[in-house]
Amino acid sequence: MPELPEVETIKRGLGKLLPGKCIANVTFDNPKSFPNAPGDVAKFLVGAKIVKVKRRAKVLLIDLDSKYTLVIHLKMTGQLVYVRTRELSLKTEDRRRKTKYSVPTERWGGGHPSDSLTGKLPDKSTRVVFSFADGSKLFFNDQRKFGWVRLLPTDEVPNIDFFKKVGPEPLSSKFTSREFAARLQRRKNTNIKAAILDQSVIAGIGNIYADESLWGAKIHPASLVKNLSIQKLNKLYEEIRYVLRLSIAKGGSTDRNYIDATGKKGSYLSFAKVFRREGQDCPRCGTKIVKIRVAGRGTHICPKCQKA
DNA sequence: CACTTGACCTGTCCGC
DNA sequence: TGCGGACAGGTCAAGT
Numbered sequence: 001m002p003e004l005p006e007v008e009t010i011k012r013g014l015g016k017l018l019p020g021k022c023i024a025n026v027t028f029d030n031p032k033s034f035p036n037a038p039g040d041v042a043k044f045l046v047g048a049k050i051v052k053v054k055r056r057a058k059v060l061l062i063d064l065d066s067k068y069t070l071v072i073h074l075k076m077t078g079q080l081v082y083v084r085t086r087e088l089s090l091k092t093e094d095r096r097r098k099t100k101y102s103v104p105t106e107r108w109g110g111g112h113p114s115d116s117l118t119g120k121l122p123d124k125s126t127r128v129v130f131s132f133a134d135g136s137k138l139f140f141n142d143q144r145k146f147g148w149v150r151l152l153p154t155d156e157v158p159n160i161d162f163f164k165k166v167g168p169e170p171l172s173s174k175f176t177s178r179e180f181a182a183r184l185q186r187r188k189n190t191n192i193k194a195a196i197l198d199q200s201v202i203a204g205i206g207n208i209y210a211d212e213s214l215w216g217a218k219i220h221p222a223s224l225v226k227n228l229s230i231q232k233l234n235k236l237y238e239e240i241r242y243v244l245r246l247s248i249a250k251g252g253s254t255d256r257n258y259i260d261a262t263g264k265k266g267s268y269l270s271f272a273k274v275f276r277r278e279g280q281d282c283p284r285c286g287t288k289i290v291k292i293r294v295a296g297r298g299t300h301i302c303p304k305c306q307k308a
Numbered sequence: 309c310a311c312t313t314g315a316c317c318t319g320t321c322c323g324c
Numbered sequence: 325t326g327c328g329g330a331c332a333g334g335t336c337a338a339g340t
Contacts, residue, residue, distance in 0.1 A: 001333065032316095058334075076333050077318080125318090144317045146334070162335085190311060199335080207333060256320090256332075296313070297333065 002074040004204025005247035011055040013261030017082045018050045022133040033127035034149045044068040057166045057203035069154040078147030082261050085135035167202045177237040193221035194295035208275050211300045213239040215274045220306040221294040274300040
């Protein structure tokens with residue numbers, strides 16, 4: 001579920017919280033969540049200081065001063081939540097003992113309680129825990145275990161298969177409608193929804209923003225790319241950039257379990273036009289929104305605005 | 309090579 | 325109430 005706006009929101013949150021933090025310890029329960037950790041954790045992770053937090057496509061990158069980078073993919077149910085520990089006052093043995101044994105971490109989540117998912121961490125979905133020298137922690141939670149964390153030398157990150165083939169950032173000022181249309185031609189015999197979900201065509205779009213941008217451009221998701229006019233593709237380009245920007249401004253979409261670095265939900269879905277709105281009226285023409293299946297995904301359309 | 313489908317997982321929801 | 329099955333969706337491997 002985390003698509004570009006959600007990962008961007010997490011990046012911005014962690015970018016304010018993590019730089020300068022020194023990693024004191026890393027624990028993980030599920031080897032698949034951190035495939036190459038065992039040998040490299042001690043050498044290049046513990047003792048390293050966080051330099052910068054970045055994003056490329058739906059991937060989060062945390063640069064360390066050890067010339068290594070944590071590469072994190074949240075896939076569908078991944079979360080990265082930062083928890084500040086209760087400020088310790090170590091004046092007396094009593095207070096130290098009380099703090100140590102009773103309240104390892106304070107309530108997590110920021111903002112208004114109704115905006116956050118409440119609970120204690122770690123929980124049963126916690127796969128990796130990064131502990132920092134100041135006592136704060138970063139939890140990588142992932143209910144379905146599709147996500148992963150990898151530790152790679154920073155200069156090798158661009159060489160992994162995913163980054164070698166991934167398409168341009170849709171919100172980059174260098175990304176033009178002309179380039180968008182040109183890149184779509186590699187998938188000209190498939191449907192437009194599959195084409196924009198293809199990360200090698202354009203980075204960062206997932207099911208939510210595919211449906212929203214196709215509605216905005218009045219394109220049926222099953223339309224073959226080769227049958228779409230250049231005007232339609234230009235409109236789609238504009239809509240993709242519009243919905244991604246709007247969602248970032250709203251802190252992303254919380255469908256089931258997305259939360260940001262401080263535990264807060266995103267509010268984009270309350271602005272969504274069709275996603276998860278089957279049975280409701282199309283905001284443009286009033287026709288009932290229907291849910292169909294395209295490219296193997298649940299797909300939401302207005303059958304009147306988006307003709308096949 | 310282009311394209312489609314299934315696998316990877318776990319939790320939730322729906323119908324019987 | 326319990327239970328089986330469908331479904332959720334990002335990416336990759338394997339299939340056509």
